[in-house]
Amino acid sequence: MQQQLIRELVALLGPKAVLSQAEDLMLYEYDGSVELGSPECIVFPSCTREVAEIVRLANRYETPLVGRGAGTGLSGGAIARNGGIVIAFSRMNRILEIDAANLRAVVQPGVVNLDLSRAVEHLGLYYAPDPSSQRSCTIGGNVSENSGGPHTLAYGVTSNHVTGIELVLPEGEIVRIGGKTIETPGYDLNGLLVGSEGTLALVTEITVRLTRKPEAVKTLLAVYDTLDDTTETVVDITVRAITPAACEMLDGFTLRAVEDYVHAGFPKDCAAVLLIELEGLTEAVEAQAAAITEVCLQHRAREVRVARDDRERDLLWKGRKNAFGALGRLSPTYYVQDGVIPRTRLPETLRCIEEVSRKYDLRIGNIFHAGDGNLHPLILFDERDREQFKRVVAAGIEIMTFCVEVGGALTGEHGVGMEKNELMPLMFTPEDLDLMRRVRAAFNPAGRLNPGKVLPLGKACGEIRVQPMPVSTTIPA
Amino acid sequence: MNRPAQASITRLEDFVGGAYVLSDPAELSVHQADGKVPSVVVQPAVVAQVAEIMRFAAAEKLTVIPCGGCTKLGIGSPPARYDIALDLSRMNQVLAYDPRDLTLGVEPGVRIKELLRTLAEQKQFLPLAVPFADRATIGGIVAANSSSPLRHLYGGVRDFCLGIEFVTGEGVISKGGGRVVKNVTGYDLHKLLIGSLGTLAVITRVNFRTFPMPPAQGMFAASFSDSESAFRFCRAIAQSVLTPQILEVADPGAAHFLFSAETAARISPQHWSVIISAAGQPSVVDRYARELGQMTSAANAADFIPLSDAEHASILARICEFPRLVLEAVPSAVIFRIGVLPTAMPSLLKDLREVAKNWRLDLATLTRASGIVYAAFLGEEENEASLAGIASAAKEIFHICTLPENGAQAMLEWCPAKLKRAVGDPWGPWRRDFELMHRVKSVFDPQHVLSPGRFASEI
Numbered sequence: 048m049q050q051q052l053i054r055e056l057v058a059l060l061g062p063k064a065v066l067s068q069a070e071d072l073m074l075y076e077y078d079g080s081v082e083l084g085s086p087e088c089i090v091f092p093s094c095t096r097e098v099a100e101i102v103r104l105a106n107r108y109e110t111p112l113v114g115r116g117a118g119t120g121l122s123g124g125a126i127a128r129n130g131g132i133v134i135a136f137s138r139m140n141r142i143l144e145i146d147a148a149n150l151r152a153v154v155q156p157g158v159v160n161l162d163l164s165r166a167v168e169h170l171g172l173y174y175a176p177d178p179s180s181q182r183s184c185t186i187g188g189n190v191s192e193n194s195g196g197p198h199t200l201a202y203g204v205t206s207n208h209v210t211g212i213e214l215v216l217p218e219g220e221i222v223r224i225g226g227k228t229i230e231t232p233g234y235d236l237n238g239l240l241v242g243s244e245g246t247l248a249l250v251t252e253i254t255v256r257l258t259r260k261p262e263a264v265k266t267l268l269a270v271y272d273t274l275d276d277t278t279e280t281v282v283d284i285t286v287r288a289i290t291p292a293a294c295e296m297l298d299g300f301t302l303r304a305v306e307d308y309v310h311a312g313f314p315k316d317c318a319a320v321l322l323i324e325l326e327g328l329t330e331a332v333e334a335q336a337a338a339i340t341e342v343c344l345q346h347r348a349r350e351v352r353v354a355r356d357d358r359e360r361d362l363l364w365k366g367r368k369n370a371f372g373a374l375g376r377l378s379p380t381y382y383v384q385d386g387v388i389p390r391t392r393l394p395e396t397l398r399c400i401e402e403v404s405r406k407y408d409l410r411i412g413n414i415f416h417a418g419d420g421n422l423h424p425l426i427l428f429d430e431r432d433r434e435q436f437k438r439v440v441a442a443g444i445e446i447m448t449f450c451v452e453v454g455g456a457l458t459g460e461h462g463v464g465m466e467k468n469e470l471m472p473l474m475f476t477p478e479d480l481d482l483m484r485r486v487r488a489a490f491n492p493a494g495r496l497n498p499g500k501v502l503p504l505g506k507a508c509g510e511i512r513v514q515p516m517p518v519s520t521t522i523p524a
Numbered sequence: 525m526n527r528p529a530q531a532s533i534t535r536l537e538d539f540v541g542g543a544y545v546l547s548d549p550a551e552l553s554v555h556q557a558d559g560k561v562p563s564v565v566v567q568p569a570v571v572a573q574v575a576e577i578m579r580f581a582a583a584e585k586l587t588v589i590p591c592g593g594c595t596k597l598g599i600g601s602p603p604a605r606y607d608i609a610l611d612l613s614r615m616n617q618v619l620a621y622d623p624r625d626l627t628l629g630v631e632p633g634v635r636i637k638e639l640l641r642t643l644a645e646q647k648q649f650l651p652l653a654v655p656f657a658d659r660a661t662i663g664g665i666v667a668a669n670s671s672s673p674l675r676h677l678y679g680g681v682r683d684f685c686l687g688i689e690f691v692t693g694e695g696v697i698s699k700g701g702g703r704v705v706k707n708v709t710g711y712d713l714h715k716l717l718i719g720s721l722g723t724l725a726v727i728t729r730v731n732f733r734t735f736p737m738p739p740a741q742g743m744f745a746a747s748f749s750d751s752e753s754a755f756r757f758c759r760a761i762a763q764s765v766l767t768p769q770i771l772e773v774a775d776p777g778a779a780h781f782l783f784s785a786e787t788a789a790r791i792s793p794q795h796w797s798v799i800i801s802a803a804g805q806p807s808v809v810d811r812y813a814r815e816l817g818q819m820t821s822a823a824n825a826a827d828f829i830p831l832s833d834a835e836h837a838s839i840l841a842r843i844c845e846f847p848r849l850v851l852e853a854v855p856s857a858v859i860f861r862i863g864v865l866p867t868a869m870p871s872l873l874k875d876l877r878e879v880a881k882n883w884r885l886d887l888a889t890l891t892r893a894s895g896i897v898y899a900a901f902l903g904e905e906e907n908e909a910s911l912a913g914i915a916s917a918a919k920e921i922f923h924i925c926t927l928p929e930n931g932a933q934a935m936l937e938w939c940p941a942k943l944k945r946a947v948g949d950p951w952g953p954w955r956r957d958f959e960l961m962h963r964v965k966s967v968f969d970p971q972h973v974l975s976p977g978r979f980a981s982e983i
Contacts, residue, residue: 148759149865193708204706206715207683224957228863229895230669230680232935232951233980234724234961238682238715242708262765286624288647288736328765330807387704389625419706456707463709474709479698482967483711489963501710 052108056090056132059100064091064138075115075133079180081382081430082123082465086113086133093138095213095221095251102249103219105132105495112217113497114245116157116188119180121383122464124192124244128499134249136187142166143252150257151210151227156187156250163255172257175202178460179368190250193242195460197293197367200418201326202258204460206241211254214240217491227254239486244462245497247490261292261326265336266354266363269321269343270314274298274401277319278394280346281417284323285390289338292326294418295367301374301412301425308373311366312359317349321417322367367414371425374412378427381412382439385461386450390420399449400424407442409435421459422450448473463501471503529563532584536566536608539576544568544614555594555609557978558602558941562589562609569614571689571697571728578726579695581608582971589975590722592633592661596668599937600721601951602944604977610726612663619729620703623648627686627703629731632663648734651678651769653844663727669719671861673843676894677769677803681718684733688714690725693969703731716964722975723983724968738803742813743770743836746820747795747827751775754796755870757823758893761800762866764819766812770801772843775873777888778900781849782842787835795826799839846890847938850900858914858947859938860921862897868930872897875924883913897932915946922952951980958983 056065066072067088076085087110092098105112111131118125127133140157147170152163160181164173177196178184184194190212195204202208211225224236240247271277277296284294297305298319306313313320321343325335340351354360366373374381388396397413400422404411412425424446428439447457451473458467471480484502488494536545544567546552552561568574581588586607591597593613616633623646630639636650637657643649651674654665664670666688669681678684687701700713717724748754754773761771774782779793791797802812813830820828831839842849850857864872869891876899880887886902901917903910918936925932936950944950958981965972965983977983 146865146867148867150762151865193712195706195708199706203679203683204708206712207679222956222960224960226863226933227865227931228933230863231933232863233955233958234720234964235682235715235718236957236960236964238712238718239964242712259763259765259767282624285626288626290736327767328804328808328811330811331804334805334807387702387706389622389627389704391622391625416706420704421706455704456702457709459704459706460708467709471710474702476698478696479700479710482692482696482698482713485967486711486713486964489967490960 049108052104052110053088055104056088056101059104060090060092060097064093075118076126078118078120078123078125080121080123080464080466081380082126084126084128085130086127087130089133089135091135091138095215098134098215098249098251099219099221101132101134102215102217106217106219109495111495111498112249114187114191114249116185117159117183119184120188120192120464121385121461122458122466124462124464124497124500125188126465128465136185139251146227147172147257149227150259151254152257153252153254154186155252156185156190158186160184160186160189167257171260173260174208174255175258176205176208179371186253186255187250190241190253191243191245192462193460195416195421197295197416198324200294200416201290201292206238208256209237209241209253210256212237212240212250213252214248215251216248217493217496225254242462244464244501246487246501247496249496263327263329263332264360265325265332266360267323267336267339268352268354268363269323269348270317270350270352271319272347272349273318274397275394276346276348277321278397280321280343280348281393282391283342283346284339284418287338287342289335291323291335291339291418293322293324295322296320296413296415296417297322297367297370298413300410301370301414304373304377304412305366305370308376309362309366309369311362313366322363370414374425374427378410378429380428380430382426382428382443383461384422384424384426384443384446385458386422386447386455387459388420388422388450388453388455390418392453393417393420396422396449396453400446403442403445407438409438409442416459419459420455444470465500468501469503532586533564535580536564536577539580540566540568540573555591555597555611557589557597557606558944560603560606562606564607565609565611567611567614571691574610574691574726574728575695575697577608577610578691578693581973582694585971585973587973587976590663590667590726592664593635593656593659595656595660596664598941599668600978601949601982602941602977603975613661615728618642626734626736627705627731628734629703629729630662631729632661632727634662636660636662636665643734644737647737649737650732650734651675651684653840655845655848657844662730666718666727666730667720667722671892671896673770673772673892676771676892677767678735682715685714685718686731686733688717688727688731689729690717690727692725693971693974701731705733721978723965723979724974726974740806740809741801741803741836742809743799743801743831743839744813744816745791745829745831746798746800746816746825747792748798748823748825749795751796751873752870753824754798757798757819757825759866760819760823762893764815766815768800768812769803770799771893772799773797773891773893774799775887775889777886778846778890781846781853781888782839782890784838787838790829790835792827799843801836801840843890846898850888850902851938854902856904856911856914856940857900857902857938858918858936858943859898859900861935861937862899862925863895863933864897865895865931866893868932869897872924872930872932875930876921879917879920879924883917885913885917911943915943918947926953949980954981
């Protein structure tokens with residue numbers, strides 16, 4: 048990178064807000080995925096105006112720009128694939144307004160997801176989207192990826208909770224879309240921007256909906272001796288039109304790892320458990336709990352346990368939300384999948400994953416948002432073993448292909464990023480992808496914003512041409 | 525279509541067959557938009573035909589307005605040109621319905637009334653209690669983002685539409701979203717089409733998640749002597765643990781559109797009425813009855829009445845059909861759809877009443893407590909002075925909405941064609957994000973052949 052650009056950035060933001068030493072850059076070359084890419088500098092703006100100035104500077108120097116929140120993303124969204132400047136939003140972490148009467152909050156992109164819920168807890172409110180990384184991930188990152196979480200089964204993903212966004216366009220122009228009201232005349236630009244993975248604009252302020260805490264919460268743990276009984280229960284809950292707030296599935300392999308790590312009281316000798324949460328009015332929760340218990344027992348659940356208090360409930364959720372970390376203790380690296388299937392296809396999908404595990408001789412742990420058909424098979428591997436890594440990639444593709452073939456999707460909440468962009472043709476025709484490219488070009492004509500993400504790389508993409516970079520680039524040479 | 529009309533009609537007949545290219549005046553008149561009559565009506569049966577028609581239209585620069593039940597062609601600005609009415613009513617199949625998975629894929633010409641009947645057989649529904657229920661089609665409902673009182677609990681179209689297949693202005697078949705309830709793969713292009721009024725693409729398939737019918741429902745009416753009390757009561761509900769599926773506030777002007785003679789005898793039409801509906805287990809509905817009763821006494825309500833099933837059905841149907849009932853009674857009515865925050869509702873409604881009074885217009889408002897006000901200003905069409913008054917009032921309303929204390933977003937949804945030019949852009953004052961919308965338009969429809977001029981900022 049031109050030293051002159053770094054000098055100009057320092058002049059703009061001050062020396063403390065610009066990092067460009069090799070040891071600093073290393074800390075920003077990865078995120079929660081298995082991807083890698085080295086930026087040339089990291090900047091920490093403190094306000095929208097500074098973001099706009101950085102964008103103008105980057106334009107002058109024709110340098111790529113990548114927005115970054117906490118770097119917890121699971122598809123490489125925050126990685127500087129083509130180098131350039133990483134704009135880290137960690138200093139833009141203020142909650143600007145809490146409007147409890149209208150159930151709105153206005154936040155800067157660097158606000159940590161859980162911090163917003165904590166800030167409104169005393170008002171009986173919370174922010175509904177709850178990714179497992181909510182203790183560290185930021186709302187700006189959530190907006191980029193359209194993040195979900197266990198409770199999106201009942202409350203929807205980030206897109207359902209954003210009413211307004213302030214953007215900095217790649218030209219450096221600041222524009223607001225939407226607002227605090229539930230609708231704004233014109234095209235639904237919020238709908239387009241949320242989940243655009245930082246490829247259309249940089250998000251500098253977000254207006255979100257707040258949700259009132261339910262009167263009653265009940266958390267059930269159903270324990271099974273076979274996977275088929277577990278998945279059939281999920282299908283039956285959907286078919287009977289019972290809508291829990293969350294319906295999570297963990298298989299026995301994962302459970303044992305979780306129990307050894309978190310000591311949440313999960314039985315270690317079972318095939319799988321369902322963690323089901325019900326929320327609402329006391330009467331509704333009681334009725335649903337009875338109905339769900341009946342379904343579980345009909346499908347031969349060994350036991351249906353109800354969390355007795357908040358402590359027990361928190362412990363069960365701690366187990367679920369730390370499951371990735373627990374499996375991480377068993378192997379040097381893991382590769383998380385995020386496919387989605389129609390919910391009724393869960394039993395056969397799980398059998399497919401078992402088969403893939405055998406075929407490629409890989410250990411796969413299954414942690415699913417089962418209620419909405421969003422699967423997180425975790426493939427365990429050792430990244431130093433190149434041959435094994437090839438099998439991991441092949442296994443991942445086979446699982447994702449299966450998901451798409453049964454009518455599902457490549458990603459339910461983690462985003463496409465640089466991990467699945469080459470797999471987009473599984474779901475989309477060349478015409479679909481061309482239209483998306485043109486939409487991107489309408490916002491980001493020079494392709495300078497988060498290059499190499501979402502869409503397959505190709506001659507038509509209008510970006511700096513780089514070699515297709517499948518996940519295998521993470522392997523040290 | 526001027527001189528080459530016959531040649532164009534022959535080409536269109538090649539695409540869909542002679543029987544489905546209509547040009548008799550009666551048919552053309554049915555498809556008129558703001559007084560503009562198309563040169564021809566084309567009725568494709570499959571998406572490939574839609575694509576052929578659009579490719580032809582783009583090549584020949586013929587303008588196309590997609591339509592189904594033709595119930596909402598009056599929404600938006602008058603079209604700049606109108607050659608072809610693309611009538612999708614033959615594309616009326618349910619393509620996929622998996623009741624076990626609670627997902628659905630339908631063609632755009634499916635009528636909502638029939639679709640709801642199909643879903644009801646499986647004890648499911650879509651929360652689309654929309655106007656023109658007998659004729660409205662899914663394509664039109666999505667394209668106009670029709671508002672439903674059920675959005676209070678279930679959200680708007682964008683919240684339960686999973687994906688859309690469409691044909692662009694260049695005749696390219698494409699899609700956004702998917703068929704599963706959770707999906708972040710690629711850009712959510714389908715969301716752009718919701719409310720785009722046929723200006724970006726022709727919708728050829730819509731995928732939804734469906735909802736299980738609640739085991740029990742109940743509707744209640746509370747009456748208040750003034751708007752402040754009515755809205756205070758709504759806020760009390762919002763701050764409670766109750767989550768009604770409908771929460772609407774009708775002013776006395778709206779009462780005679782909403783209450784039949786029988787219901788009007790029970791619910792005082794002189795008052796502000798709050799209509800609440802609850803759904804869930806019978807024990808849940810009972811609890812709403814109990815707690816709402818207590819809350820109304822605390823809020824000094826003049827009355828609180830649990831409604832019978834027949835009254836429930838009658839009022840719900842009239843709430844859904846509110847714009848239509850107003851337009852049928854007063855064809856010159858102008859109806860604003862205004863996005864507003866709950867705390868600003870009393871001040872906005874007060875300002876709206878003031879405008880109505882100044883211009884000697886009657887006013888009927890129906891407010892979705894989640895944040896939408898329908899405000900109908902009623903004058904006499906024959907009277908030129910009244911028409912001028914309506915136009916001036918409309919301009920004032922756009923101004924009032926922008927005031928900081930109101931912070932509202934207004935769109936003039938219904939307005940007589942001859943008044944539209946006088947009131948300016950029905951989509952409201954210019955905003956910076958309109959420029960981004962122009963960029964989107966130029967991607968989907970670079971030749972500007974789809975519904976040109978109907979959308980905001982002359983898109």
